[in-house]
Amino acid sequence: MFDIRPVAYVIGLLVACLGATMVLPMLVDIAEGKGEWPVFAECAMITILAGGMISLACANAVEEGLTIQQTFLLTTGVWVALPVFGALPFVLGATQASFTDAFFEAMSGLTTTGSTVLSGLDELPKGLLLWRGLLQWLGGIGIIVVAMVFLPELRVGGMQIFRSEGFDTMGKILPRATQISSSISTIYVSLTLLCAGSYIATGMNTFDATVHAMTTVATGGFANYDASFGVFGPGTEYVAVVFMMLAALPFVRFVQLSTTRDPGPILRDSQIRGFFSTALVLVVLVTIWRMQSGDATGEPAFRKALFNVVSILTGTGYASADYGVWGPFAVSLFFFVGLIGGCAGSTACSVKIFRYQLLFxxxxxxxxxxxxxxGVFVPRYEGRPVSDEVLSSVISFFVFFVVTLGVLSVALALTGLDFITSVSGAATALANVGPGLGDEIGPSGNFSGLNDTAKWMLSFAMLLGRLELLAVYAIFTARFWRA
Amino acid sequence: MFDIRPVAYVIGLLVACLGATMVLPMLVDIAEGKGEWPVFAECAMITILAGGMISLACANAVEEGLTIQQTFLLTTGVWVALPVFGALPFVLGATQASFTDAFFEAMSGLTTTGSTVLSGLDELPKGLLLWRGLLQWLGGIGIIVVAMVFLPELRVGGMQIFRSEGFDTMGKILPRATQISSSISTIYVSLTLLCAGSYIATGMNTFDATVHAMTTVATGGFANYDASFGVFGPGTEYVAVVFMMLAALPFVRFVQLSTTRDPGPILRDSQIRGFFSTALVLVVLVTIWRMQSGDATGEPAFRKALFNVVSILTGTGYASADYGVWGPFAVSLFFFVGLIGGCAGSTACSVKIFRYQLLFxxxxxxxxxxxxxxGVFVPRYEGRPVSDEVLSSVISFFVFFVVTLGVLSVALALTGLDFITSVSGAATALANVGPGLGDEIGPSGNFSGLNDTAKWMLSFAMLLGRLELLAVYAIFTARFWRA
Ligand SMILES: [K+]
Ligand SMILES: [K+]
Known part of the structure; x- marks a missing residue:
C-alpha cells in the first residue's frame, strides 16, 4: 500500500486551521454576552490539538508531490475529517445536537449544501450562526481550489477540459494549490465584502450581512432565520441574486479579469453564456406561469421568480417564498432545475452547465x-474538438450521477421515507442544493425529522456530489489500495 | 427533398394489413351476439381502403432499397399511422371514446405500453378486448423486427452492436425485414400458443387466455379486467412470470436455438445473464421487505414479489396487487425498476440491460x-472491445432518455398534474411500462382522468420510447429533410 502519511499531514494542518477559525465565533459569543463562548474555546482547543498531533506524527514523511492515489485520498479525506471536527460546536453548544445531526449539519455546511436539521435558528447564539456561515464559506473556497487544481489533475468528471486554462499545470500539486488558493482568496474575500456591504446598504444588520454574504458567495444557502430570505425586503433579494450568480461563474475568469482588465474572456465563455441563457429562460417561464395563474403580478411576480430560480439553479437553496405552493408546474420545474447547476470552477454544484453542453x-x-x-464528425466545445477521454469522463459522471440518484432514492425509501421525500432528498443532497420537496424537507420544512440512517446516507450523498462522485468512488476500489 | 413515396407505399400496405386483422374481432363480436360486429366491419373497410389507396398511389415509386432518411421516416411513420387507424374501433365502438382517448389507447397498444384510459373493461364487448390484445401483439412483433433490422442499420442507441449477429447484414433492408419477420413470426406464434395453452391449463377460459397470451408475449400488459391479474389464481401468475421473462429475452437466440439445437449461446449471453441476475436480486429484496414488514408470508409473499418485479422489469405492467400500498420502499423501487428494462431484440422496452452493461x-x-x-484501457462487451461509436451511441440514448424524462415531467406538470403523477407518468410512458405511481395513474388507477394535452404528450412519449428516441428525434432536424 502507498504511504498515507503525506495525506494525513495535510489533513491535520487543515483541521488545525479549522480549529483556529473557531476563535471567530468565540469572539462573537463573547460580544453577545450569553456566556456561550467557552463552547468554541473548548472546540478550538480540541480541534487544533487533534489536527496538530496528526500533522506532527506525519511530518517526517512530507513530500512536495503527491501520487495520484494520495491526491484522491486527500480530496475525500479533507471532506470527511473537517465535518467531524466542524460538528463539535453543534454537539457541545446550545443546539445540543446528537453526533448524527451535528455531522449532517457540518457536512451540509462544508459541502455548501445548506440542508439543515436545526430549527429555531432565530434564537440561536450568534456564535453558532456565524459557525454555520463559516463552514459554508470555507467549503466554498475549498471546492474552488479542488475544482481548479485537484479534479482536472485527477481527470474526474471531464474536469480535465479545464486543465491548461489560466494556470500553469506543470508545477507540483501542493505548491500549485497554495499559489491558486492565494489568488482565488483575494477574489473570494473581495466578493464577500462587496456582498456584505450591499446587504448592509439594503438594510440588513452587520451580523446578518456577514453571515449571509458568506453563505451567498459559497452558494451555500444557510440562513440565520427559519424563514430564510422570507424575512428580508425586495432590495436584499436583488442583491442576493447578483452575488449568487457571480458565485456560480468560473472563478478563473475573475482572476484573469483582475490581471488583464479585459472582460473579453468572460463574455466569450460558453459556460457563462449557457448559464445566463438558462437562467433567463427559466425566469421568464416561471414569471409567466405565476402571472397567468393569478398568484402574483408585476414586479413581485418577477422578483420571486428571479430569486427562487437563481437560488435553485446556482444550488444556493435560499427560499424567499414556499414555491411548494406555487402549483405543480413550479414544483416539478424546481426539482429538475436543481439538477442543472452552475459553472465548473465556481462554488456551484450539481451536474453543471459545461457537462450538459458537452453531452448535447x-x-x-x-x-x-x-x-x-x-461522414466524420467530432464534437466541439468552444471551437476546439473534444477528446474522447473528456467525453467518456463526462459521461461516466452523468451515468454515475443518475444511477446513484436512483439507488440512493430506493435506499432512503427503505428507511421509511415516502416517494417524494426520498427522491427529492437524494437529488438535493447529491446536487448540493439544500431544500427538497414535499411537506417534510420542502422549502418550508427541514431535515430534523428524518431517521438517523437517512441522515447518514444524505451526508454521504453530499460528499459524493461535492467531489464529483468519481473522486470518492475511486477510493472504494480494491485496485486503489493495491497501488 | 428525398422521395417519400416508397415509405408511404410500405406504410399503406401495413395499414391495409391492420385493417385485415380487424376481421378477427369482428368474428368474435358475431360469436358473442351483442350486435357489435358492424363496428369492426366498418373500421376494417375504412382501414383497408385507406391503406390500399395510399399504397396504390405510391406503387410506381417502389424500390428494394431505402435510403437512410427513408428508413427513419418509415420506422416513425408506421408507429404514427397504425395508431390512427387502430383507434377507430374505440371511437366507433361501445367505448365511444374521444379521438384523443382512442389514439392514446391505440398508441399504448402498438407501443406495448399498456397504459389504459378505459375502465369497465369487464363489461366491454369481446371484440374490443381482443382488439386491444391484437394491437399489443402486432406491436410486439413489429418492434422485434425494428430492433433486429432497422435500428442496428440506423445505428440508433447503440443497437449497432447487434448488427452482424445471427443474421446476414448485407442484403437490402426490405427483403431482409421480410425474411427476419418470417423466422421470428414462427417463434412468436409458438410462444403465444404455448402461453395461451398454459393459461388454459391453469383454469383461464379460452378467450381470456388468448388475449392475455398476446399481451404477455408482447410484454404489453393490457388485461381484460380492471383488476388486471388480481382476478386470477397463483398458477396463472407463475405461468405469466415464465412467459414475460421469455418475451424479454433477445429473440435472435430463440431463432438460433431452433436451428442449431444448441442452448450454449443463450446460456453465455451477457444480456440474459444480466437480466436474470437483476431479477433475482430484486425478487429477493422485495420478498424480504414484504416478509419483515409483516404484510405477507411464505409462498404468497414470494409469488407477489416475483410477479410484480418481473412485470415491471420486463415492462409488461400487469399488476396482481396494488404495490402502491406495499410501503415507500416498494413504490420507489418499482419506479426505478421500470427504468431498467429487459434485453434488446425482445418486446421489452426502457433503457435495457445491455446499455447499463456498456455504461458500467x-x-x-x-x-x-x-x-x-x-494505462490504456478499452471497455469490453462479451469479451470484445466496444467501439467508441457504439459507446457514444449508447450514451446519447441515455442522456436523451434522462433529459426527455425531465422535460416531459415539467411539461406534464405545466398541464396541472401533480409531481408524482407527472414524473411517474413521463417515466412509464417513455419506458413503455404501463402503470404509473400515485392515486391517479398508479397500479389501481388509470389514465382516463388526465387532461387531453397530457394524453397527447404521453402518446408522443410512448412513441419516442418505443423507437429508442433518436429514431424519432432524427426526423425533427432540418438537416434530415434537406438530404
Ligand atoms: K446549496
Ligand atoms: K408494457
Missing part, C-alpha cells in the same frame, strides 16, 4: 452521424 | 484510467 454536442454529432453514416 | 463497462474503464493515467 456529443448528441448533435450522433444525430449527424446516423443521418450520414460515412 | 465504460465507467469501470474510466475508474482504472483515473487511477493509472498512463
Amino acid at each position: 454536442a456529443s448528441i448533435r454529432v450522433q444525430l449527424r452521424r446516423i443521418q450520414a453514416p460515412n | 463497462a465504460s465507467i469501470r474503464v474510466q475508474l482504472r484510467r483515473i487511477q493509472a493515467p498512463n
Whole structure:
C-alpha cells in the first residue's frame, strides 16, 4: 500500500486551521454576552490539538508531490475529517445536537449544501450562526481550489477540459494549490465584502450581512432565520441574486479579469453564456406561469421568480417564498432545475452547465452521424474538438450521477421515507442544493425529522456530489489500495 | 427533398394489413351476439381502403432499397399511422371514446405500453378486448423486427452492436425485414400458443387466455379486467412470470436455438445473464421487505414479489396487487425498476440491460484510467472491445432518455398534474411500462382522468420510447429533410 502519511499531514494542518477559525465565533459569543463562548474555546482547543498531533506524527514523511492515489485520498479525506471536527460546536453548544445531526449539519455546511436539521435558528447564539456561515464559506473556497487544481489533475468528471486554462499545470500539486488558493482568496474575500456591504446598504444588520454574504458567495444557502430570505425586503433579494450568480461563474475568469482588465474572456465563455441563457429562460417561464395563474403580478411576480430560480439553479437553496405552493408546474420545474447547476470552477454544484453542453454536442454529432453514416464528425466545445477521454469522463459522471440518484432514492425509501421525500432528498443532497420537496424537507420544512440512517446516507450523498462522485468512488476500489 | 413515396407505399400496405386483422374481432363480436360486429366491419373497410389507396398511389415509386432518411421516416411513420387507424374501433365502438382517448389507447397498444384510459373493461364487448390484445401483439412483433433490422442499420442507441449477429447484414433492408419477420413470426406464434395453452391449463377460459397470451408475449400488459391479474389464481401468475421473462429475452437466440439445437449461446449471453441476475436480486429484496414488514408470508409473499418485479422489469405492467400500498420502499423501487428494462431484440422496452452493461463497462474503464493515467484501457462487451461509436451511441440514448424524462415531467406538470403523477407518468410512458405511481395513474388507477394535452404528450412519449428516441428525434432536424 502507498504511504498515507503525506495525506494525513495535510489533513491535520487543515483541521488545525479549522480549529483556529473557531476563535471567530468565540469572539462573537463573547460580544453577545450569553456566556456561550467557552463552547468554541473548548472546540478550538480540541480541534487544533487533534489536527496538530496528526500533522506532527506525519511530518517526517512530507513530500512536495503527491501520487495520484494520495491526491484522491486527500480530496475525500479533507471532506470527511473537517465535518467531524466542524460538528463539535453543534454537539457541545446550545443546539445540543446528537453526533448524527451535528455531522449532517457540518457536512451540509462544508459541502455548501445548506440542508439543515436545526430549527429555531432565530434564537440561536450568534456564535453558532456565524459557525454555520463559516463552514459554508470555507467549503466554498475549498471546492474552488479542488475544482481548479485537484479534479482536472485527477481527470474526474471531464474536469480535465479545464486543465491548461489560466494556470500553469506543470508545477507540483501542493505548491500549485497554495499559489491558486492565494489568488482565488483575494477574489473570494473581495466578493464577500462587496456582498456584505450591499446587504448592509439594503438594510440588513452587520451580523446578518456577514453571515449571509458568506453563505451567498459559497452558494451555500444557510440562513440565520427559519424563514430564510422570507424575512428580508425586495432590495436584499436583488442583491442576493447578483452575488449568487457571480458565485456560480468560473472563478478563473475573475482572476484573469483582475490581471488583464479585459472582460473579453468572460463574455466569450460558453459556460457563462449557457448559464445566463438558462437562467433567463427559466425566469421568464416561471414569471409567466405565476402571472397567468393569478398568484402574483408585476414586479413581485418577477422578483420571486428571479430569486427562487437563481437560488435553485446556482444550488444556493435560499427560499424567499414556499414555491411548494406555487402549483405543480413550479414544483416539478424546481426539482429538475436543481439538477442543472452552475459553472465548473465556481462554488456551484450539481451536474453543471459545461457537462450538459458537452453531452448535447456529443448528441448533435450522433444525430449527424446516423443521418450520414460515412461522414466524420467530432464534437466541439468552444471551437476546439473534444477528446474522447473528456467525453467518456463526462459521461461516466452523468451515468454515475443518475444511477446513484436512483439507488440512493430506493435506499432512503427503505428507511421509511415516502416517494417524494426520498427522491427529492437524494437529488438535493447529491446536487448540493439544500431544500427538497414535499411537506417534510420542502422549502418550508427541514431535515430534523428524518431517521438517523437517512441522515447518514444524505451526508454521504453530499460528499459524493461535492467531489464529483468519481473522486470518492475511486477510493472504494480494491485496485486503489493495491497501488 | 428525398422521395417519400416508397415509405408511404410500405406504410399503406401495413395499414391495409391492420385493417385485415380487424376481421378477427369482428368474428368474435358475431360469436358473442351483442350486435357489435358492424363496428369492426366498418373500421376494417375504412382501414383497408385507406391503406390500399395510399399504397396504390405510391406503387410506381417502389424500390428494394431505402435510403437512410427513408428508413427513419418509415420506422416513425408506421408507429404514427397504425395508431390512427387502430383507434377507430374505440371511437366507433361501445367505448365511444374521444379521438384523443382512442389514439392514446391505440398508441399504448402498438407501443406495448399498456397504459389504459378505459375502465369497465369487464363489461366491454369481446371484440374490443381482443382488439386491444391484437394491437399489443402486432406491436410486439413489429418492434422485434425494428430492433433486429432497422435500428442496428440506423445505428440508433447503440443497437449497432447487434448488427452482424445471427443474421446476414448485407442484403437490402426490405427483403431482409421480410425474411427476419418470417423466422421470428414462427417463434412468436409458438410462444403465444404455448402461453395461451398454459393459461388454459391453469383454469383461464379460452378467450381470456388468448388475449392475455398476446399481451404477455408482447410484454404489453393490457388485461381484460380492471383488476388486471388480481382476478386470477397463483398458477396463472407463475405461468405469466415464465412467459414475460421469455418475451424479454433477445429473440435472435430463440431463432438460433431452433436451428442449431444448441442452448450454449443463450446460456453465455451477457444480456440474459444480466437480466436474470437483476431479477433475482430484486425478487429477493422485495420478498424480504414484504416478509419483515409483516404484510405477507411464505409462498404468497414470494409469488407477489416475483410477479410484480418481473412485470415491471420486463415492462409488461400487469399488476396482481396494488404495490402502491406495499410501503415507500416498494413504490420507489418499482419506479426505478421500470427504468431498467429487459434485453434488446425482445418486446421489452426502457433503457435495457445491455446499455447499463456498456455504461458500467465504460465507467469501470474510466475508474482504472483515473487511477493509472498512463494505462490504456478499452471497455469490453462479451469479451470484445466496444467501439467508441457504439459507446457514444449508447450514451446519447441515455442522456436523451434522462433529459426527455425531465422535460416531459415539467411539461406534464405545466398541464396541472401533480409531481408524482407527472414524473411517474413521463417515466412509464417513455419506458413503455404501463402503470404509473400515485392515486391517479398508479397500479389501481388509470389514465382516463388526465387532461387531453397530457394524453397527447404521453402518446408522443410512448412513441419516442418505443423507437429508442433518436429514431424519432432524427426526423425533427432540418438537416434530415434537406438530404
Ligand atoms: K446549496
Ligand atoms: K408494457
